Amino acid sequence: MISRFFLAVFLAVLMLVVGVSSYLFLYGRQSKVAVAPTKPTAAEPTPHAFVLPGTLYITQSGALYSYSYGRFHQLTGEDGWMQPSLTPDGNLLIVHRSGFYSDVFEMNRYGRVLRQLTNNAAPRRSYDTGDNHWSFYPMMTADGRTVFMSYDQPKFGYEVDMGIWSMPTFGSITRGQLWSDQYAEIGYTGGDIQPIPVPGGVIFTKYDRNPDGSIIGQLWFTNRPGSFGKALTSPGEDCREPALSPGKNYIAMICTYGKQIANLVIAPYGGGSIGARQAVITDQMVAQPQWAPDGSGIAYLAPALPDAPFQLFFISSLAYFPPAPSPVPTPSVIPGGPQGTPAPSPSPSPAPTPAPVKAIQMTSSLGLDATSTLAWAP
Amino acid sequence: MALAAASGSLSYFLPAAYLAFQSTGQNVVVPSPSPTSLLFTPTPSPSPVVQSGAFTVLLLGSDDDSKFSGDHVLTQSMILVRVIPSTKQVIMLSIPRDLWVPLSTGGSYKIDGAYSYGGAGAAIATVQENFGVHVNYYIWVGLLGLIRVIDAIGGIDVVTSNPVLDDYYPLDINTKSPYGYSRIAVLAGPQHLDGVHALQYVRSRHNDLQSDFGRSRRQQQVLLAIRQKAKQLSPEDIPTLANAIGGEIKTNISIGQVGAMLPLAASFDNPDAIQQIVLASPYTRGGAPNGSLYGNWGLILPLVHRWFP
Secondary structure, three states, rough: HHHHHHHHHHHHHHHHHHHHHHHHHHHHHHOOOOOOOOOOOOOOOOOOOOOOOOOEEEEEEEEEEEEEOOOEEEEEOOOOOEEEEEOOOOOOEEEEEEEOEEEEEEEEOOOOOOOOOOOOOOOOOOHHHHOOOEEEEEEOOOOOOOOEEEEEEEEEEEEEEEEEEEEOOOOOOOHOOOOOOOOOOOOOOEEEEEEEEEOOOOEEEEEOOOOOOOOEEEEEEEEEOOOOOOOOHHHHHHHHEEEEEEOOEEEEEEEEOOOOOOEEEEEEEEOOOEEEEEEEEEEOOOEEEEEOOOOOOEEEEOOOOOOOOOEEEEEHHHHHOOOOOOOOOOOOOOOOOOOOOOOOOOOOOOOOOOOOOOOOOOOOOOEEOOOOOOEEEE | HHHHHHHHHHHHHHHHHHHHHHOOOOOOOOOOHHHHHHHHOOOOOOOOOOOOOOEEEEEEEEOOOOOOOOOOOOEEEEEEEEEEEEEOOOEEEOOOOOOOEEOOOOEEEEEEHHHHHHHHHHHHHHHHHHHOOOEEEEEEHHHHHHHHHHHHOOEEEEEEEEOOOEEEEEEEEOOOOEEEEEEEEEEEEEEOOOOOHHHHHOOOOOOOOOOOOHHHHHHHHHHHHHHHEEEEOHHHHHHHHHHHHHOOOEEOHHHHHHHHHHHHHHHOOOOEEEEEEEEEOEEEEEEHHHHHHEEEEEEEHHHHHHHHH
């Protein structure tokens, strides 16, 4: 009887264990598609043989992080911060986005707000949501006297397109100037965004319409306020998100060619025009390229796996500026030898093909904000 | 042992099965063609090709916030999808919600009212009668449903075509005042969208010159992104998905058919085999009652029958 009792208990426990194990086994076989991203500071630092130079400023979930020597440091709370850019004196311009409006702030490199540059909230007594404004993608000129940004003024009822505005660094937007003409063509496209001040003008992305009604992006250049400017890229390339190299002689951009792809493309830049395009990354959904301050490469955001959140990548400049091949030795004439008689040349050996340079994945489990520019300090 | 394992598995899938049975396999009564449909006799297809295993799904998307009562909602989005397994082709045709048509329930109205007057059956019958197609299945999803689906699959990657700015975006989800407005700014470029922001991207139409047509393009874009992400799902994900979606989706596709379609969806991997159609000008023109659109049926029907034989 006792043995039967123990057998029954054993079988009951076994059934319970097997049942629970089956449940847990199935639960564990779920795909990881909905796993929440890790906070940058919580992610395990990945040992890399390569460490990015300088300090990279990057945002996730509304918080600003610095990234240097392979480690992230959280500089602000998760409070709507995005799109940092460097000022000439070493601080940051950054956007603070609320539900109905966004403003530009100056912040030091430790995340302390120094001052607010715009006041885009609607007047307190206004009930019209259209009385609020957006400011995005702020950039300061090299002399530190002017701030460029995308700003949604003027507006016409439902038609809200952003324009490229400049304002004095120590002034207000009421003293600002509109550099682009977002309503010159057919409107309702989102307008002109992401300005980059360059010597002699400003580069930005203009969103415009194709004849079939679809909307495409074009890099644009204008040299004075109120002018229409000129296109730097063709409509078929559908380029956006420009970034200027430290030497201001190359531009990196994202081109989609009208498809659900996003290639990293670079081109020489000078005097308000760009040269031959060179595709650097064609097999990832690349966003927000930023040149290393020492010219050693380009950082960008992209999903590591298809349809996953965006991670930080770096591609060395060797990928797009390969070293020149070593000079081919020429046969020399042997002194005293028979002039004019070619010496037997050694059998030609093919030049070694350099291994293709691959991008380095710097993070693996984050959810970086791909609509936010990267700022990279030396 | 086997019985214990089976019971463990059953307890894993049972909640999902219960929810799934509530949402799927919906009975739909499609009324017989109304006399008015005779006015819209479809042009015979020049060479109807027999497409083995092909089927047509009508996707319906509705504002189902508290402004509306019960199931009497407008279908802000109506997309006909033709799936041809043999050639791995997908054709998506967005029907303008403002298209002025005879409804299967009688009278003429914007086509988005068909569901409001007679549910899924009326919406299907109205599309069938006016476009001369046969609809095999329908899937209806509400606002929260779209948000939950996208969140449940962990978000989607999209290259948003342009900044989508709307100063008067409906503030009608999770609010006591469904008639309020919000502002949205979905920035341009490659990005990972969660459910709320994906809904903003596909729902906003105020800041779009093409209004509903521009929105239709964005809806098709997001649908393709969802399909792409769904390829990574496994059967073990079904309980979590079903729990997340709850009753926010209705369809007449049975659970068995859903199971059969999952591997089918995963096998469609050529983006060039996906045809996207929007019935903008010259297929439609303004001037119809209540700001709606007249269809140029002489152009629409040959186009539709080319892709939806």
